[in-house]
Amino acid sequence: MLKIQGLECGYGRMKVLEGINFEVGAESVGLFGPNGAGKTTLISAVMGMIKPWKGSIELEGVRIGGAETFTIARMGVALVPQERELFPGMSVEDNLMLGAAYIPHAKDDIPNQLEKVFELFPILKERRTQYAGTMSGGQQRMLAIGRALMSKPRLLILDEPSLGLQPSIVAEVFEVLKSLKSSISILVTEQNVRESLKAIDRGYVLENGRIVLEDSAEGLKTNPHVVKSYLGL
Ligand SMILES: Nc1ncnc2c1ncn2[C@@H]1O[C@H](COP(=O)(O)OP(=O)(O)OP(=O)(O)O)[C@@H](O)[C@H]1O
Ligand SMILES: [Mg+2]
Known part of the structure; x- marks a missing residue:
């Protein structure tokens, strides 16, 4: 790899x-x-x-x-950076979708990927319409990981998760x-x-x-x- x-x-x-x-x-x-x-x-x-x-x-x-x-x-290759790089004024779901938006092989598979991420982190499904910036630190970290997964990576890199x-x-x-x-x-x-x-x-x-x-x-x-x-x- x-x-x-x-x-x-x-x-x-x-x-x-x-x-x-x-x-x-x-x-x-x-x-x-x-x-x-x-x-x-x-x-x-x-x-x-x-x-x-x-x-x-x-x-x-x-x-x-x-x-x-x-x-x-x-x-x-997807990165979950050491410093969170979420869009705090956007919803959880929109943050997730942005993870796939610029990756051709992921863009066509958004609903599927979204379901997979919600399965891994049920709290993100519960809070899907909430602003990312209003979530706890732990939930924001899960969102950052979920967003990276939305790009369907072959290699996921996490910097001090x-x-x-x-x-x-x-x-x-x-x-x-x-x-x-x-x-x-x-x-x-x-x-x-x-x-x-x-x-x-x-x-x-x-x-x-x-x-x-x-x-x-x-x-x-x-x-x-x-x-x-x-x-x-
Ligand atoms: N953008 C930068 N410009 C100049 N020096 C930098 C920059 N980023 C890191 N350094 C320096 O490079 C060295 C390695 O830093 P780096 O951030 O890679 O360490 P790290 O192992 O990730 O540490 P941490 O556990 O604190 O995240 C340090 O001496 C740091 O001060
Ligand atoms: Mg570091």
């Missing part, structure tokens, strides 16, 4: 990522690391929001490094990710490593712009560095 080799990139003259080798197949992959490690930067490079300095980014064998964001979205949510909602979000992983590829960055490990197959640890560890969820769970730095024992 996604294959990154030797990626180097940054902002201005500041190099953030170096020597990144990273892959997501038909699976759910976690990307962990502390604040400022470069997780969002890596995602921005995949989405075409910043240009790679070196190395390659391929989506199903097609090089996308340097492509425009809308081209990458049309190729089947649990950030700022109360534990019960965090658990619900990861349950949904778990239920999705048999049908689409998922890449999720998180600081909540403990919860994410329940929902992913494999993960990478990124520190100071470099991948320092790569293992199965099981392997990460018992890795001394992960236990000490991320599972807070």
